[in-house]
Amino acid sequence: MDSSDFFGISSIAYVLAMVLYISYLAFKNNTIGILATTFTIAGFASHTIAFIIRWKEFYDLGKMGILRAVPLTNLYESLVFFVWCIILGYLIIEWKYKTRTFGAFITPISAMALAFIDISGMSKEIHPLVPALQSNWLLAHVTLSFIAYAGFSVSFATAIMYLALSIDDKKSPYYILWTVMLGLFSIVLLAMGIDYLTFKIAGLSQKVFLKNYLFKATFRNESFLISITSYALSVCIILFIWNYGIYLKKLISSFKITQNQLDELTYKSIAVGFPVFTLGGLIFGAVWADQAWGRYWSWDPKETWSLITWFVYAFYIHARLLRGWRGAKIAIVSIVGFVSTIFTYLGVNLLLSGLHSYGSM
Amino acid sequence: MLNPSFIDRIWYFLSSVKLAIFVFTTIGISSIFGTIIDQSSDPEKNIKLLTKIFGQSIALDVYKIIDTIGLNNMYHSWWFITLLFVFASNLIVCTLERLPSVLKIIKEPIKPINEEQFSNFPIRHHFTLNMHIDKASKLISDAFSKSGFKLYENREDNNIQSYSEKGKYSRLGLYITHISILLLFLGVIAGLFKGFNGYLNLLEGTNSSVAYLQNGQEIPLGFEIRCDDFDVSFYEGSDTPKSYKSNLTIIENGKEVLKQQIEVNSPLRYKGITFYQSSYGFSPSPQSLFHFRITSRSKKQLETKIHFDEQFTIPDTNITVKVADFSPAIAMDESGKLFTYADNMVNPAVFLEFYDGKSIINRQWVLKRFPQSWVFPEGEIEFVDLWGSQYTGLQVRKDPGVWLVYLACLIMSVGLYMSFFMTHKKIWILLKKNANKTDVIIVASTNKYKNTFENKIQETVSSLLKTDK
Ligand code: HEM
Numbered sequence: 001m002d003s004s005d006f007f008g009i010s011s012i013a014y015v016l017a018m019v020l021y022i023s024y025l026a027f028k029n030n031t032i033g034i035l036a037t038t039f040t041i042a043g044f045a046s047h048t049i050a051f052i053i054r055w056k057e058f059y060d061l062g063k064m065g066i067l068r069a070v071p072l073t074n075l076y077e078s079l080v081f082f083v084w085c086i087i088l089g090y091l092i093i094e095w096k097y098k099t100r101t102f103g104a105f106i107t108p109i110s111a112m113a114l115a116f117i118d119i120s121g122m123s124k125e126i127h128p129l130v131p132a133l134q135s136n137w138l139l140a141h142v143t144l145s146f147i148a149y150a151g152f153s154v155s156f157a158t159a160i161m162y163l164a165l166s167i168d169d170k171k172s173p174y175y176i177l178w179t180v181m182l183g184l185f186s187i188v189l190l191a192m193g194i195d196y197l198t199f200k201i202a203g204l205s206q207k208v209f210l211k212n213y214l215f216k217a218t219f220r221n222e223s224f225l226i227s228i229t230s231y232a233l234s235v236c237i238i239l240f241i242w243n244y245g246i247y248l249k250k251l252i253s254s255f256k257i258t259q260n261q262l263d264e265l266t267y268k269s270i271a272v273g274f275p276v277f278t279l280g281g282l283i284f285g286a287v288w289a290d291q292a293w294g295r296y297w298s299w300d301p302k303e304t305w306s307l308i309t310w311f312v313y314a315f316y317i318h319a320r321l322l323r324g325w326r327g328a329k330i331a332i333v334s335i336v337g338f339v340s341t342i343f344t345y346l347g348v349n350l351l352l353s354g355l356h357s358y359g360s361m
Numbered sequence: 362m363l364n365p366s367f368i369d370r371i372w373y374f375l376s377s378v379k380l381a382i383f384v385f386t387t388i389g390i391s392s393i394f395g396t397i398i399d400q401s402s403d404p405e406k407n408i409k410l411l412t413k414i415f416g417q418s419i420a421l422d423v424y425k426i427i428d429t430i431g432l433n434n435m436y437h438s439w440w441f442i443t444l445l446f447v448f449a450s451n452l453i454v455c456t457l458e459r460l461p462s463v464l465k466i467i468k469e470p471i472k473p474i475n476e477e478q479f480s481n482f483p484i485r486h487h488f489t490l491n492m493h494i495d496k497a498s499k500l501i502s503d504a505f506s507k508s509g510f511k512l513y514e515n516r517e518d519n520n521i522q523s524y525s526e527k528g529k530y531s532r533l534g535l536y537i538t539h540i541s542i543l544l545l546f547l548g549v550i551a552g553l554f555k556g557f558n559g560y561l562n563l564l565e566g567t568n569s570s571v572a573y574l575q576n577g578q579e580i581p582l583g584f585e586i587r588c589d590d591f592d593v594s595f596y597e598g599s600d601t602p603k604s605y606k607s608n609l610t611i612i613e614n615g616k617e618v619l620k621q622q623i624e625v626n627s628p629l630r631y632k633g634i635t636f637y638q639s640s641y642g643f644s645p646s647p648q649s650l651f652h653f654r655i656t657s658r659s660k661k662q663l664e665t666k667i668h669f670d671e672q673f674t675i676p677d678t679n680i681t682v683k684v685a686d687f688s689p690a691i692a693m694d695e696s697g698k699l700f701t702y703a704d705n706m707v708n709p710a711v712f713l714e715f716y717d718g719k720s721i722i723n724r725q726w727v728l729k730r731f732p733q734s735w736v737f738p739e740g741e742i743e744f745v746d747l748w749g750s751q752y753t754g755l756q757v758r759k760d761p762g763v764w765l766v767y768l769a770c771l772i773m774s775v776g777l778y779m780s781f782f783m784t785h786k787k788i789w790i791l792l793k794k795n796a797n798k799t800d801v802i803i804v805a806s807t808n809k810y811k812n813t814f815e816n817k818i819q820e821t822v823s824s825l826l827k828t829d830k
């Protein structure tokens with residue numbers, strides 16, 4: 001078996017775990033909960049094996065230092081690693097806080113990332129490294145960035161839960177915000193799932209790049225009817241979540257998680273994510289750019305967006321510690337931070353042009 | 362004369378956190394524009410984008426506005442630099458404002474507190490141990506020293522107060538972080554004013570004593586640099602480059618002082634100037650030399666360098682070989698016709714003609730990257746290089762501020778670690794003699810992560826109660 005088989009096993013395990021965690025939330029049956037954890041751990045184990053095998057494959061191919069052969073050189077590999085970090089972080093939380101509720105929020109993010117990898121047609125082949133990437137800083141830069149992204153994802157999930165728990169007035173802007181965010185998130189997940197199916201059915205070649213295929217089956221469909229229906233359906237989904245969002249509150253509160261815990265967890269994941277992001281994302285990125293190109297900062301879109309993300313989280317920290325922002329207000333800052341993180345990671349590559357060859361597919 | 366209250370007001374303005382939050386937001390939002398609007402000087406791209414968004418009729422007017430406020434060269438515009446400047450001043454003033462009080466906290470050792478004060482801590486435990494006060498005191502001090510608190514004791518008639526603190530220097534973390542940002546600014550400014558960022562294209566075999574800025578201006582280096590050789594290597598069977606290598610020599614006062622091979626991630630540094638491998642190109646001339654390594658059938662070896670149209674003789678034979686054609690990147694189309702598919706030397710090949718006296722006896726393409734093509738009845742002819750035809754593109758930089766930037770990054774890491782992973786914790790424990798038993802009150806405070814600390818104390822208390830049974 002090669003690495004992609006193991007990756008396949010783990011993505012299936014995560015998707016199953018997602019279903020199980022959600023049923024666990026719905027039925028509160030402990031056996032289902034244990035099963036969900038088991039699937040997550042099994043998926044994680046397989047994921048780890050796959051990562052190691054891929055590292056070895058890469059090492060054998062490139063015949064360079066073991067550290068330089070770390071499989072984190074393109075968008076596909078970095079997403080795979082991102083999911084790995086998220087799941088690891090989640091398992092630690094489940095073990096330390098003895099609660100499975102977060103699973104229902106975190107596994108969908110992982111499943112979404114894996115689905116995204118699969119549809120995107122992002123090259124899964126092992127490519128030898130072009131000279132600019134042959135640096136040990138790459139390992140430090142990319143690994144730490146992803147650990148930080150994982151921390152930010154956790155803070156996003158807990159912030160959404162916080163909002164879900166604390167607000168039941170459907171007309172409150174905070175309520176609208178979190179339901180719309182959750183709605184958009186589900187819609188993107190769903191649309192990519194549909195992309196995936198049609199993509200597989202059409203049997204298109206991997207050369208059809210993500211840029212061309214994303215949302216082709218839905219919003220960007222050639223048929224006007226399909227695309228308008230997709231928009232209409234999205235609105236319905238958002239309205240649905242808006243209308244039934246209060247049930248989520250009942251679910252979460254039945255698990256004895258308090259608002260305070262969620263608030264602190266959001267802060268803590270940012271308190272881990274922010275310094276790691278500063279060191280790995282900004283500092284090591286700058287050192288590497290300095291080594292490779294002779295400038296530590298060149299305001300290219302990827303760098304600039306990392307800086308924007310950094311400022312959002314700096315804003316979070318100062319607003320919280322100095323202005324004493326708490327509750328819904330601060331939860332929203334962390335949601336904005338995560339949107340910015342996602343954009344730094346994906347949006348820049350998909351929508352803006354830049355020098356950052358690293359993220360190219 | 363300036364009105365002192367005016368200065369006060371500016372000071373107050375610059376120390377406010379609201380200003381910091383405003384600056385964060387403004388820099389963030391304007392940077393978003395900076396990543397959408399193309400920042401190169403070419404207006405065409407932006408006009409195209411604007412036409413898409415606003416339509417033909419007003420795109421030009423919008424562009425004029427953008428151009429006037431400098432959104433298309435934002436990071437160098439006066440207002441963006443002002444923003445950064447305000448940001449730095451804000452940080453300085455804010456730090457100065459708070460530093461003295463924090464230094465005071467750090468200087469003052471923890472003191473025992475009054476008995477009344479024990480009732481107003483959010484983290485508080487009250488319990489009774491079934492043992493003599495001395496034994497209880499010993500037990501408690503052991504339990505807390507396990508989690509890193511060294512307890513000081515203060516004995517009075519019938520009670521003992523123990524207290525301790527941990528991580529008080531972590532309070533400096535945020536100042537260290539802030540100061541590192543200022544250092545970073547200093548480093549960047551030093552680089553901007555005292556350094557330069559230029560480039561230099563050097564053909565193999567040539568040298569230069571200057572580099573060039575983007576606008577074409579010459580910058581003297583103070584020494585000479587020569588490119589001895591440039592080479593790209595590729596991954597087997599593909600055109601994916603594996604490495605770019607330049608062999609460089611530094612010449613000072615006519616003497617060679619340093620020879621070094623550079624690659625993309627390993628530049629050459631000399632006297633504060635750094636040369637990075639950044640690009641390359643192909644620019645052949647009649648002076649370029651074809652370099653061959655010949656092994657005849659009698660196993661005689663010969664290395665030779667000849668110009669285009671010149672000849673060499675294969676050892677131990679009368680056969681001469683002439684370079685008759687050249688392609689930097691040869692490929693074959695479907696009908697078997699040869700063509701050149703790239704401007705650079707990606708897959709170089711020479712066309713050799715073999716003469717026996719006056720008559721041609723053989724002709725063949727020899728490809729540098731394909732040893733199969735080197736084989737002839739007369740022996741093996743390896744095409745080593747076309748020397749003097751490629752230039753190496755060097756990025757040339759002098760940045761006397763870069764070490765400050767690195768130092769700032771290091772300090773920032775330390776500061777962030779102290780701010781987020783260390784906390785300032787304090788505990789006070791009051792033991793009261795109650796016949797043969799001991800009443801215990803434990804209170805604690807921390808500047809961060811209260812819940813975690815609370816749980817930790819809870820654990821210690823539970824274990825104390827357990828040993829008591
Ligand atoms: C992007 C630049 C900045 C970064 C990365 C930064 C970073 C930090 C960090 C890491 C902390 C410590 C947080 C903690 O203790 O958990 C902090 C606190 C603080 N920052 Fe900044 N800071 C920045 C800019 C500023 C500016 C411009 C001001 C000026 C108003 C400022 C004022 C403060 C103050 C007063 C605190 C103390 C918080 C407290 O007492 O708990 N910071 N900052």
